[in-house]
Amino acid sequence: xxxxxIETWGCQMNxxxxxxxxxxxxxxxxxxxxxPVRADVVLLNTCAVREKAVQxxxxxxxxxxxxxxxxxxxxxxxxxxxxxxxxxxxxLARSQVLDFVLGPGRVGQLPAxxxxxxxxxxxxxxGFSATRDLDTHLITRTSSARQYVTVxxxxxxxxxxxxxxxxxxxxxxxxxxxxxxxVQQLVARGALEVTxxxxxxxxxxxxxxxxxxxxxxxxxxxxxxxxRLQFITSHPKFFSKKLIRALASLPRLGTYLHVPxxxxxxxxxxxxxxRYTKEEYLALVEEIRGLRPQVAFSTDVIVGFxxxxxxxxxxxxxxxxxxxxxxxxxxxxxPRPKTPAAGYPDQVPRVVAGQRLERLFAxxxxxxxxxxxxxxxxxxxxxxxxxxxxxxxxxxxxxxDNRVVNFPFWEGIAPGQLVDVRITGATAHSLLGERWQPxxxxxxLPRVA
Ligand code: SF4
Numbered sequence: 191x192x193x194x195x196i197e198t199w200g201c202q203m204n205x206x207x208x209x210x211x212x213x214x215x216x217x218x219x220x221x222x223x224x225x226p227v228r229a230d231v232v233l234l235n236t237c238a239v240r241e242k243a244v245q246x247x248x249x250x251x252x253x254x255x256x257x258x259x260x261x262x263x264x265x266x267x268x269x270x271x272x273x274x275x276x277x278x279x280x281x282l283a284r285s286q287v288l289d290f291v292l293g294p295g296r297v298g299q300l301p302a303x304x305x306x307x308x309x310x311x312x313x314x315x316x317g318f319s320a321t322r323d324l325d326t327h328l329i330t331r332t333s334s335a336r337q338y339v340t341v342x343x344x345x346x347x348x349x350x351x352x353x354x355x356x357x358x359x360x361x362x363x364x365x366x367x368x369x370x371x372x373v374q375q376l377v378a379r380g381a382l383e384v385t386x387x388x389x390x391x392x393x394x395x396x397x398x399x400x401x402x403x404x405x406x407x408x409x410x411x412x413x414x415x416x417x418r419l420q421f422i423t424s425h426p427k428f429f430s431k432k433l434i435r436a437l438a439s440l441p442r443l444g445t446y447l448h449v450p451x452x453x454x455x456x457x458x459x460x461x462x463x464x465r466y467t468k469e470e471y472l473a474l475v476e477e478i479r480g481l482r483p484q485v486a487f488s489t490d491v492i493v494g495f496x497x498x499x500x501x502x503x504x505x506x507x508x509x510x511x512x513x514x515x516x517x518x519x520x521x522x523x524x525p526r527p528k529t530p531a532a533g534y535p536d537q538v539p540r541v542v543a544g545q546r547l548e549r550l551f552a553x554x555x556x557x558x559x560x561x562x563x564x565x566x567x568x569x570x571x572x573x574x575x576x577x578x579x580x581x582x583x584x585x586x587x588x589x590x591d592n593r594v595v596n597f598p599f600w601e602g603i604a605p606g607q608l609v610d611v612r613i614t615g616a617t618a619h620s621l622l623g624e625r626w627q628p629x630x631x632x633x634x635l636p637r638v639a
Contacts, residue, residue, distance in 0.1 A: 274294075350529060365398045403433055404430065
């Protein structure tokens, strides 16, 4: 049997797209393989958010070309994801080992592309059609307990630094009933936690009924058997009063809330075209915490945006100190093709931006550590992922606020179980705990308060 290997770079959207690509390859008759060197078909599902994305792809394609010369494998190489959308047919011209290029808006058309490739054609299929039909039955789900479901494709916001609207196309919400049906299927197959995905997920609007994101959350949390619902990523501009009330009142919603603020200076926020101010962001956090104090905010921050001064950066640090995020993802501004900010004057020297990022991370490490230390002595419900990546004998999972919890293995524990762990220690990045008591017999569904 012919085999395939998919390399996935970047965000959860890409993780889910890779599962969809895998499902189509399996329907085509291919089997997954553990070692990329043995694969007949290799797909690179790429990310274009950071600088040097194209160089990274070309370098990997160079390796595959060498491998093919030596071993004859892989027979077929495909470029998918955001770099595929960005480069299109140019990528075919730059790398002879490539057989096809498939943009994220065309991810469901892999079989047609493979058919053309087997006829000896080299194919570039990019762009976005008016509908993005997904046969969700073809998604190869890897873990049964924690699953992703796409709610909105693309983005219409056009923040001046961001390549997503160009690589993932215009915003397109899926019908509410389709999302609910997919969640029901996943829960029936053993999912306990579902994370809804979208670049600006709280801008959701059902194309059939006009239902908004609060309506969608309500409908999904009513799916019987679902333990926990999470969602990423929210835009600060799209929190209606109705949505804020839903966050406080829907008991199966997790307490993890990822709301990128990107910068603290209103001047920089305007230049980024983020459409909110620092004060509005802080007021939003306060309002949500007023109704649901246990929400753990997470965020994205860009440092070194063109024109950012020390005073602007101080505003960013001020937001970090005031909000006390549980997690923060910080990046140095990276000029991306087609984006307005790539051409802005006053680009900040990389060394200056790097120093600011270090200061940001140092401040956040202190905050994360003290928030994590405050958890010591508490018992948290953890969805088990499996063996910890680091730490001999440790297993890990995540609590409802998405914090990583490590704990020693005990007999009978398995990925996908819900367990109670008493927190005994903390670092800036994770919690350490010990078995408290099994929450229910393995396989039984928990009761959700
Ligand atoms: S809202 Fe997010 S995905 Fe959309 S353009 Fe802005 S940063 Fe990019």
